[in-house]
Amino acid sequence: MAREWKLVVDCADPIRLARFWAEALGYLVEDHSALIDRLAATGTVPPEMYVEVDGRRAWRDLAAVRHPEDPVEPAEGRGLGRRLLFQAVPEPKQVKNRLHLDLHVGADGREAEVKRLESLGATVLREVAEWGSVHTTMADPEGNEFDVQ
CATH class of the missing domain: 3.30.720.110 (Signal recognition particle alu RNA binding heterodimer, srp9/1)
Structure with missing residues (x-):
């Protein structure tokens, strides 16, 4: 049985869509900077995997939003409840959504x-x-x- 879930949305610009949906739903954009900082310091992730957004590091190809009342995994900044994850994919949207x-x-x-x-x-x-x-x-x-x- 799944204990956690997230809805994943393929997109071209995860950061832009995360900001849109955070505002639309009253959610918060997840802050993954502590995880990225830790991984970057050890050389686990190269600089091309992240960008700076509002003074913090963010994944270039992933961004998520979470319900403000749900718990957060502090070491990663990952929401542990209701959340949407936006991931960059190379191909554009081509047909009507099957889920909305x-x-x-x-x-x-x-x-x-x-x-x-x-x-x-x-x-x-x-x-x-x-x-x-x-x-x-x-x-x-x-x-x-x-x-x-």
């Missing part, structure tokens, strides 16, 4: 939330009214679909 997030804000808050997400870099793809439900299908800055209900 639904953000539930309620009918009264949907319009304002859509506008907020647009200000963060999301785009509206379509408005959907079917099966007694109304939602807005959006795309994150790299085109990954999600719904706001």
